[in-house]
Amino acid sequence: MAMLSEPRRKQKWSVDPRNNTWSNDESRFGQKMLEKMGWSKGKGLGAREQGSTENIKVQAKNNTVGLGAAENYE
Helix, strand or coil: CHHHCCCCCCCCCCCCCCCHHHHCCCCCHHHHHHHHCCCCCCCCCCCCCCCCCCCCCCCCCCCCCCCCCCCCCC
């Protein structure tokens, strides 16, 4: 029976498992393109620089209700 199972493989961990070196890289294509158009770090996007200056945060969704649905149980 043991021959039916798949052979076990060791899992390889990278040097940067959370990919922080990529996210902190200053030489990315999008950032270079924005800087050529006059944007600098800390400024917001938009005509009056009113846009958000922080990254969008990830939120875990633990229920089966659709995105944007309100949970009203009346």
